[in-house]
Amino acid sequence: MHKGATTSSVKLPHPALPGADWADSFTITTAQAGITPEIAARKIMESRPGWVVRLMQFRDLVMRPFGLKSGINDPDNTNVIGIFPVIARAEKSIILGLDDRHLDFRLIIEIEETPDSLTKIHAITAVKRHNMFGRAYLATITPFHNRIVPAMLNAAYRP
Template identity: 50%
Template sequence: MPVAPNLSNFSEFLPGARFADRFAVVVSGQRLDVMTATGRAFADRPAWIGRLMALRNLLVRPFGLKTAVADLPSQQRRIGMFPLLSQTASRIVLGLDDRHLDFRLVVELKELGEGLQEVSATTLVAPHNWFGRAYLAVIMPFHRIIVPAMLARVAGPQG
Protein backbone atom coordinates (compact mmCIF):
# COMPACT_ATOMS: atom_id res chain seq x y z
CA MET A 1 0.00 0.00 0.00
CA PRO A 2 1.42 3.40 -0.91
CA VAL A 3 2.22 6.05 1.65
CA ALA A 4 1.33 9.68 0.94
CA PRO A 5 4.44 11.64 1.91
CA ASN A 6 4.34 15.26 3.00
CA LEU A 7 4.68 17.29 -0.20
CA SER A 8 6.61 20.04 1.55
CA ASN A 9 9.42 17.54 2.24
CA PHE A 10 9.86 17.14 -1.53
CA SER A 11 9.21 20.69 -2.78
CA GLU A 12 12.88 21.08 -3.77
CA PHE A 13 12.44 18.34 -6.38
CA LEU A 14 9.17 19.50 -7.92
CA PRO A 15 7.73 22.83 -6.81
CA GLY A 16 3.97 22.86 -7.27
CA ALA A 17 3.55 19.09 -6.93
CA ARG A 18 -0.06 18.20 -6.16
CA PHE A 19 0.36 14.44 -5.88
CA ALA A 20 2.88 12.23 -4.12
CA ASP A 21 3.15 8.61 -3.13
CA ARG A 22 5.92 6.45 -1.78
CA PHE A 23 6.63 2.74 -1.97
CA ALA A 24 9.52 1.01 -0.21
CA VAL A 25 11.20 -2.38 -0.04
CA VAL A 26 13.66 -3.68 2.55
CA VAL A 27 16.70 -5.46 1.14
CA SER A 28 18.54 -8.02 3.25
CA GLY A 29 22.01 -9.47 2.85
CA GLN A 30 23.14 -7.21 0.00
CA ARG A 31 25.30 -4.09 -0.11
CA LEU A 32 23.62 -1.84 -2.63
CA ASP A 33 24.45 1.67 -3.66
CA VAL A 34 21.68 3.96 -4.88
CA MET A 35 22.65 3.65 -8.57
CA THR A 36 22.56 -0.16 -8.43
CA ALA A 37 19.21 -0.12 -6.63
CA THR A 38 17.73 2.33 -9.13
CA GLY A 39 19.08 0.37 -12.06
CA ARG A 40 17.65 -2.91 -10.77
CA ALA A 41 14.25 -1.33 -10.33
CA PHE A 42 13.94 0.92 -13.36
CA ALA A 43 16.61 0.20 -16.01
CA ASP A 44 14.82 -2.78 -17.56
CA ARG A 45 11.14 -3.36 -17.30
CA PRO A 46 9.26 -6.65 -17.42
CA ALA A 47 7.51 -7.45 -20.71
CA TRP A 48 4.03 -6.89 -19.26
CA ILE A 49 4.99 -3.35 -18.25
CA GLY A 50 6.49 -2.78 -21.69
CA ARG A 51 3.18 -3.78 -23.26
CA LEU A 52 1.25 -1.40 -20.98
CA MET A 53 3.65 1.42 -21.87
CA ALA A 54 3.28 0.68 -25.59
CA LEU A 55 -0.51 0.93 -25.22
CA ARG A 56 -0.15 4.17 -23.25
CA ASN A 57 2.11 5.62 -25.95
CA LEU A 58 -0.32 4.68 -28.70
CA LEU A 59 -3.21 6.33 -26.85
CA VAL A 60 -1.44 9.60 -25.94
CA ARG A 61 0.58 10.17 -29.12
CA PRO A 62 -2.28 12.12 -30.80
CA PHE A 63 -2.17 14.58 -27.89
CA GLY A 64 1.50 15.44 -28.52
CA LEU A 65 2.86 13.92 -25.32
CA LYS A 66 6.38 12.53 -25.03
CA THR A 67 6.17 8.84 -25.81
CA ALA A 68 9.67 7.67 -26.64
CA VAL A 69 13.32 8.06 -25.78
CA ALA A 70 13.59 9.93 -29.11
CA ASP A 71 11.42 12.69 -27.56
CA LEU A 72 14.10 13.34 -24.91
CA PRO A 73 17.34 15.31 -25.26
CA SER A 74 19.96 12.90 -26.61
CA GLN A 75 22.74 14.13 -24.31
CA GLN A 76 20.71 13.56 -21.14
CA ARG A 77 21.65 10.45 -19.15
CA ARG A 78 18.77 8.06 -18.48
CA ILE A 79 18.04 5.11 -16.27
CA GLY A 80 15.67 3.01 -18.32
CA MET A 81 13.28 5.46 -19.91
CA PHE A 82 13.64 8.10 -17.20
CA PRO A 83 16.00 11.09 -17.53
CA LEU A 84 18.47 11.40 -14.63
CA LEU A 85 18.12 14.86 -13.09
CA SER A 86 20.35 14.61 -10.02
CA GLN A 87 22.28 12.15 -7.89
CA THR A 88 23.81 12.02 -4.41
CA ALA A 89 25.25 9.10 -2.46
CA SER A 90 21.79 8.15 -1.14
CA ARG A 91 19.33 9.66 -3.64
CA ILE A 92 18.64 9.70 -7.36
CA VAL A 93 16.05 11.99 -8.93
CA LEU A 94 14.57 11.01 -12.26
CA GLY A 95 11.93 12.99 -14.05
CA LEU A 96 10.40 14.62 -17.05
CA ASP A 97 8.52 17.81 -17.82
CA ASP A 98 5.77 17.59 -20.42
CA ARG A 99 2.88 19.70 -21.67
CA HIS A 100 0.28 18.11 -19.40
CA LEU A 101 2.31 17.44 -16.24
CA ASP A 102 5.78 17.28 -14.72
CA PHE A 103 6.87 14.31 -12.64
CA ARG A 104 9.77 13.28 -10.48
CA LEU A 105 10.74 9.84 -9.26
CA VAL A 106 12.94 10.10 -6.17
CA VAL A 107 14.76 6.87 -5.34
CA GLU A 108 16.38 6.83 -1.91
CA LEU A 109 18.60 4.30 -0.18
CA LYS A 110 18.62 4.23 3.61
CA GLU A 111 20.83 2.07 5.81
CA LEU A 112 18.76 0.34 8.50
CA GLY A 113 21.59 -1.56 10.19
CA GLU A 114 22.08 -5.29 10.72
CA GLY A 115 22.53 -5.87 6.98
CA LEU A 116 19.25 -4.22 6.02
CA GLN A 117 18.66 -1.39 3.57
CA GLU A 118 15.45 0.36 2.60
CA VAL A 119 14.99 1.40 -1.02
CA SER A 120 12.08 3.74 -1.60
CA ALA A 121 10.53 5.31 -4.67
CA THR A 122 8.59 8.53 -4.21
CA THR A 123 6.60 9.80 -7.18
CA LEU A 124 5.74 13.49 -7.38
CA VAL A 125 3.40 14.97 -9.98
CA ALA A 126 2.53 18.54 -10.88
CA PRO A 127 -0.36 18.61 -13.38
CA HIS A 128 -0.51 21.73 -15.56
CA ASN A 129 -4.08 21.57 -16.83
CA TRP A 130 -7.29 19.53 -16.93
CA PHE A 131 -5.68 17.02 -19.29
CA GLY A 132 -2.83 16.44 -16.82
CA ARG A 133 -5.30 15.86 -13.99
CA ALA A 134 -7.39 13.49 -16.15
CA TYR A 135 -4.26 11.65 -17.31
CA LEU A 136 -3.13 11.22 -13.71
CA ALA A 137 -6.53 9.82 -12.71
CA VAL A 138 -6.47 7.30 -15.56
CA ILE A 139 -2.92 6.03 -14.99
CA MET A 140 -3.07 5.91 -11.19
CA PRO A 141 -4.42 2.33 -10.90
CA PHE A 142 -1.59 1.15 -13.17
CA HIS A 143 1.00 3.23 -11.32
CA ARG A 144 0.03 1.56 -8.03
CA ILE A 145 0.76 -1.85 -9.56
CA ILE A 146 3.80 -1.00 -11.68
CA VAL A 147 5.95 0.91 -9.19
CA PRO A 148 5.83 -1.71 -6.41
CA ALA A 149 6.45 -4.49 -8.97
CA MET A 150 9.52 -2.72 -10.29
CA LEU A 151 10.75 -1.82 -6.81
CA ALA A 152 10.41 -5.46 -5.68
CA ARG A 153 13.05 -6.37 -8.29
CA VAL A 154 15.66 -4.60 -6.14
CA ALA A 155 15.38 -7.21 -3.38
CA GLY A 156 14.80 -10.18 -5.67
CA PRO A 157 17.42 -12.67 -6.86
CA GLN A 158 19.87 -11.20 -9.37
CA GLY A 159 21.11 -13.26 -12.21
Protein backbone atom coordinates (compact mmCIF):
# COMPACT_ATOMS: atom_id res chain seq x y z
CA MET A 1 0.00 0.00 0.00
CA HIS A 2 1.28 3.42 -0.91
CA LYS A 3 -0.38 6.72 -0.17
CA GLY A 4 0.75 10.01 -1.60
CA ALA A 5 2.56 12.46 0.65
CA THR A 6 0.40 14.44 3.04
CA THR A 7 1.19 17.48 5.16
CA SER A 8 0.99 17.82 8.92
CA SER A 9 1.91 20.36 11.56
CA VAL A 10 5.14 20.50 13.55
CA LYS A 11 5.35 21.57 17.16
CA LEU A 12 8.05 24.14 17.85
CA PRO A 13 10.53 24.19 19.39
CA HIS A 14 11.84 21.04 17.70
CA PRO A 15 14.75 19.19 19.33
CA ALA A 16 16.64 19.05 16.02
CA LEU A 17 16.79 22.87 15.90
CA PRO A 18 15.57 24.34 19.21
CA GLY A 19 15.67 27.93 17.92
CA ALA A 20 13.59 27.17 14.81
CA ASP A 21 10.90 29.71 14.04
CA TRP A 22 9.42 27.90 11.01
CA ALA A 23 8.72 24.24 10.32
CA ASP A 24 6.59 21.90 8.26
CA SER A 25 6.19 18.18 7.79
CA PHE A 26 5.20 15.85 4.98
CA THR A 27 4.43 12.17 5.52
CA ILE A 28 4.17 9.19 3.22
CA THR A 29 3.02 5.70 4.15
CA THR A 30 4.48 2.59 2.58
CA ALA A 31 4.33 -1.18 2.98
CA GLN A 32 8.04 -1.53 2.19
CA ALA A 33 9.82 -3.42 4.95
CA GLY A 34 13.23 -2.82 6.50
CA ILE A 35 13.27 0.93 6.13
CA THR A 36 15.69 2.79 8.40
CA PRO A 37 15.91 6.57 8.63
CA GLU A 38 19.18 6.54 6.67
CA ILE A 39 17.78 4.29 3.94
CA ALA A 40 14.71 6.54 3.67
CA ALA A 41 16.81 9.73 3.56
CA ARG A 42 19.09 8.33 0.84
CA LYS A 43 16.17 7.06 -1.22
CA ILE A 44 14.33 10.38 -0.94
CA MET A 45 17.41 12.44 -1.87
CA GLU A 46 18.18 10.13 -4.81
CA SER A 47 14.59 10.41 -6.06
CA ARG A 48 14.67 14.06 -7.02
CA PRO A 49 12.66 14.51 -10.21
CA GLY A 50 14.55 16.19 -13.06
CA TRP A 51 12.61 19.44 -12.64
CA VAL A 52 13.75 19.62 -9.00
CA VAL A 53 17.40 19.13 -10.00
CA ARG A 54 17.13 21.91 -12.58
CA LEU A 55 15.35 24.21 -10.12
CA MET A 56 18.09 23.67 -7.51
CA GLN A 57 20.80 24.38 -10.11
CA PHE A 58 19.02 27.63 -11.01
CA ARG A 59 18.71 28.53 -7.30
CA ASP A 60 22.45 27.93 -6.80
CA LEU A 61 23.31 30.10 -9.80
CA VAL A 62 21.03 32.98 -8.75
CA MET A 63 22.03 32.87 -5.08
CA ARG A 64 25.80 32.44 -5.55
CA PRO A 65 26.48 36.22 -5.56
CA PHE A 66 24.82 36.43 -2.13
CA GLY A 67 27.17 33.83 -0.65
CA LEU A 68 24.41 31.27 -0.08
CA LYS A 69 25.69 27.74 0.57
CA SER A 70 24.59 25.27 -2.07
CA GLY A 71 25.21 22.08 -0.13
CA ILE A 72 27.83 19.42 -0.54
CA ASN A 73 27.91 16.96 -3.41
CA ASP A 74 30.09 14.07 -2.21
CA PRO A 75 28.50 10.69 -2.98
CA ASP A 76 31.44 8.82 -1.40
CA ASN A 77 31.08 10.56 1.98
CA THR A 78 28.83 8.53 4.31
CA ASN A 79 28.22 11.70 6.35
CA VAL A 80 26.57 13.43 3.40
CA ILE A 81 23.17 12.42 2.03
CA GLY A 82 22.22 14.08 -1.23
CA ILE A 83 23.71 17.53 -0.73
CA PHE A 84 23.27 17.77 3.04
CA PRO A 85 25.69 16.82 5.81
CA VAL A 86 24.41 14.38 8.43
CA ILE A 87 24.13 16.15 11.78
CA ALA A 88 22.81 13.29 13.93
CA ARG A 89 21.64 9.71 13.66
CA ALA A 90 19.24 7.85 15.97
CA GLU A 91 17.27 4.60 15.77
CA LYS A 92 14.11 6.24 14.40
CA SER A 93 15.47 9.47 12.87
CA ILE A 94 18.29 11.10 10.98
CA ILE A 95 18.98 14.83 10.89
CA LEU A 96 20.55 16.56 7.89
CA GLY A 97 21.25 20.26 7.58
CA LEU A 98 23.30 23.35 6.98
CA ASP A 99 23.91 26.54 8.91
CA ASP A 100 24.34 29.78 6.98
CA ARG A 101 24.42 33.51 7.70
CA HIS A 102 20.79 34.01 6.73
CA LEU A 103 19.25 30.84 8.22
CA ASP A 104 19.91 27.42 9.74
CA PHE A 105 18.13 24.50 8.09
CA ARG A 106 17.37 20.97 9.24
CA LEU A 107 15.75 18.08 7.39
CA ILE A 108 14.62 15.43 9.84
CA ILE A 109 13.59 12.04 8.51
CA GLU A 110 11.61 10.06 11.08
CA ILE A 111 10.36 6.50 10.74
CA GLU A 112 7.18 5.32 12.46
CA GLU A 113 5.85 1.78 12.28
CA THR A 114 2.07 1.49 12.39
CA PRO A 115 0.04 -1.30 14.06
CA ASP A 116 -1.00 -2.57 10.62
CA SER A 117 2.65 -3.24 9.56
CA LEU A 118 3.01 -0.12 7.44
CA THR A 119 5.78 2.45 7.75
CA LYS A 120 5.21 6.17 7.95
CA ILE A 121 8.11 8.31 6.76
CA HIS A 122 8.01 11.87 8.05
CA ALA A 123 10.12 14.53 6.31
CA ILE A 124 10.26 17.47 8.70
CA THR A 125 11.88 20.76 7.74
CA ALA A 126 12.89 23.15 10.51
CA VAL A 127 14.36 26.60 9.89
CA LYS A 128 15.83 29.27 12.13
CA ARG A 129 15.87 32.59 10.29
CA HIS A 130 18.65 34.99 11.33
CA ASN A 131 17.80 38.18 9.46
CA MET A 132 15.62 39.85 6.85
CA PHE A 133 17.43 38.02 4.05
CA GLY A 134 16.57 34.70 5.72
CA ARG A 135 12.93 35.74 6.03
CA ALA A 136 12.78 36.91 2.40
CA TYR A 137 14.56 33.79 1.15
CA LEU A 138 12.22 31.45 3.02
CA ALA A 139 9.15 33.37 1.84
CA THR A 140 10.40 33.07 -1.75
CA ILE A 141 11.20 29.37 -1.69
CA THR A 142 8.27 28.10 0.43
CA PRO A 143 5.88 27.65 -2.54
CA PHE A 144 8.59 25.60 -4.31
CA HIS A 145 9.44 23.67 -1.13
CA ASN A 146 5.76 22.75 -0.74
CA ARG A 147 5.88 21.04 -4.14
CA ILE A 148 9.43 19.66 -4.01
CA VAL A 149 9.22 17.69 -0.75
CA PRO A 150 6.01 15.80 -1.61
CA ALA A 151 7.32 15.17 -5.14
CA MET A 152 10.50 13.63 -3.73
CA LEU A 153 8.59 11.50 -1.20
CA ASN A 154 6.18 10.32 -3.90
CA ALA A 155 9.04 9.57 -6.31
CA ALA A 156 10.88 7.57 -3.63
CA TYR A 157 7.90 5.55 -2.48
CA ARG A 158 5.52 5.36 -5.42
CA PRO A 159 3.81 1.99 -6.06
